[in-house]
Amino acid sequence: xxxxxIGVFDSGVGGLTxxxxxxxxxxxxxxxxxxxxxxxxxxxxxKQSIIQFSxxxxxxxxxxxxxxxxxxxxxxxxxxxxxxxxSYSIPIMGVVEPGAHAAANKTRNKRIGVIGTEATVSSGAxxxxxAGLDPEIQVFSKACPLFVPLVEExxxxxxxxxxxxxxxxxxxxxxxxxxxxLGCTHYPLLRGLIQEEMGEQVTLVDPSQEAALLMKSFxxxxxxxxxxxxxxxxxxxxxxTEKFQRLAEVILDSPMMPVKRIAIENY
Amino acid sequence: xxxxxIGVFDSGVGGLTxxxxxxxxxxxxxxxxxxxxxxxxxxxxxKQSIIQFSxxxxxxxxxxxxxxxxxxxxxxxxxxxxxxxxSYSIPIMGVVEPGAHAAANKTRNKRIGVIGTEATVSSGAxxxxxAGLDPEIQVFSKACPLFVPLVEExxxxxxxxxxxxxxxxxxxxxxxxxxxxLGCTHYPLLRGLIQEEMGEQVTLVDPSQEAALLMKSFxxxxxxxxxxxxxxxxxxxxxxTEKFQRLAEVILDSPMMPVKRIAIENY
Numbered sequence: 001x002x003x004x005x006i007g008v009f010d011s012g013v014g015g016l017t018x019x020x021x022x023x024x025x026x027x028x029x030x031x032x033x034x035x036x037x038x039x040x041x042x043x044x045x046x047k048q049s050i051i052q053f054s055x056x057x058x059x060x061x062x063x064x065x066x067x068x069x070x071x072x073x074x075x076x077x078x079x080x081x082x083x084x085x086x087s088y089s090i091p092i093m094g095v096v097e098p099g100a101h102a103a104a105n106k107t108r109n110k111r112i113g114v115i116g117t118e119a120t121v122s123s124g125a126x127x128x129x130x131a132g133l134d135p136e137i138q139v140f141s142k143a144c145p146l147f148v149p150l151v152e153e154x155x156x157x158x159x160x161x162x163x164x165x166x167x168x169x170x171x172x173x174x175x176x177x178x179x180x181x182l183g184c185t186h187y188p189l190l191r192g193l194i195q196e197e198m199g200e201q202v203t204l205v206d207p208s209q210e211a212a213l214l215m216k217s218f219x220x221x222x223x224x225x226x227x228x229x230x231x232x233x234x235x236x237x238x239x240x241t242e243k244f245q246r247l248a249e250v251i252l253d254s255p256m257m258p259v260k261r262i263a264i265e266n267y
Numbered sequence: 268x269x270x271x272x273i274g275v276f277d278s279g280v281g282g283l284t285x286x287x288x289x290x291x292x293x294x295x296x297x298x299x300x301x302x303x304x305x306x307x308x309x310x311x312x313x314k315q316s317i318i319q320f321s322x323x324x325x326x327x328x329x330x331x332x333x334x335x336x337x338x339x340x341x342x343x344x345x346x347x348x349x350x351x352x353x354s355y356s357i358p359i360m361g362v363v364e365p366g367a368h369a370a371a372n373k374t375r376n377k378r379i380g381v382i383g384t385e386a387t388v389s390s391g392a393x394x395x396x397x398a399g400l401d402p403e404i405q406v407f408s409k410a411c412p413l414f415v416p417l418v419e420e421x422x423x424x425x426x427x428x429x430x431x432x433x434x435x436x437x438x439x440x441x442x443x444x445x446x447x448x449l450g451c452t453h454y455p456l457l458r459g460l461i462q463e464e465m466g467e468q469v470t471l472v473d474p475s476q477e478a479a480l481l482m483k484s485f486x487x488x489x490x491x492x493x494x495x496x497x498x499x500x501x502x503x504x505x506x507x508t509e510k511f512q513r514l515a516e517v518i519l520d521s522p523m524m525p526v527k528r529i530a531i532e533n534y
Binding site for chain 1: 298304306307312313315316385412415416417419420426427430431434465505506507508509511532
């Protein structure tokens, strides 16, 4: 048993989809969440910058005495996970590995689609992992840079959003993928429309959910569950904005706790 | 005469529309450009963060011995110009004042529209300035957060872009504005479609162009033109990305010079 909290970080609000899954699957765990609002989004930044940001956030979270960390951001998981694991001794999980494992298990025709930010797609992280898991798997990927701003506008059931989804996904549909990885934590909020576009026969994989599951089995197998009656969540961010508050309430489906602002560039 | 360069900064690539205008109007001036790629976009950040970022960039530019600075970013001009002027002794211009002056001169029915990022619109900067210039002017503003990612996707002549423009601008059209300020440096790249939506009778004001004009008259009236045969442009940025290179070549309509990466958080 280990009562210390789990650290979760993301460039912004998207990682709260992981928190939401963890609250459901691991209600006894406490969570320290960090959102890098001052520097979001990561999707258009270089690998070098993403690694630097991740180091600063890891140092902040270690100061909060976390027992493990989930990098709940597809872009940071694809670009900085290896470097973080080499630098810090606590267990660190990304969303890419659990997402890739789940997709490899679910595909029948070995044709898997990956959608994500430009940085996630250009990192090739999903493709490398999937090739390692099964060399017969073919990966087709597509960057969808308009999905995040559409989600942030709240245009969920909307003609423009449908048309953008159609345009981005049509090449993957034409390749006949039977499994599609939602490689950015914002995308599960468009799940219904994406499923509609791809058709019911295509399996959608939500790496947030798979990451929460993986954390759960890790804690059980290492006997490090917190076993609190009720875990707490503390929110930290590098900027304070109303938008974060508003979107967080949608994602967590509950009134938001106060968010403490941290000068992350000093870590 | 003053041969020192002029500093121009923006959160990213948008401020290059100001550089492009300056090259045309002031070919003898040298320019030092800084794009804050590691922290872009500013449009969704808090005033406090935008002021902090602006201070760091001003300190960097002063180290480059600039004679004057243009804050070529609607969001930073609206949120940090006053503070920068109070802190540094060189002349500092934003894009908001020249944009507001031009709009006040052009309007006939005293109904002016302003479009920009969320931070520009919520700052109320255009409204305050226009009210000071003419208390009879009524200002109608609308944040258009999808315009920047649409420009960055390069979807210039496109059905989705048309529909998003229609949806954002219809309330301003209904208010009967006769002048519309393009309050974000990316928006002039959508000028044709915006003009089509608003109709030919509406005058579009491009603050980038007005800022370059204002700098020109300042330099002439203070006898501080560089009078070089040909000015140079040096590019600095807080991150290095292919996207910057690609968009810069579109905006400046010439092959891009090398960009030097600066660790701006250390300034």
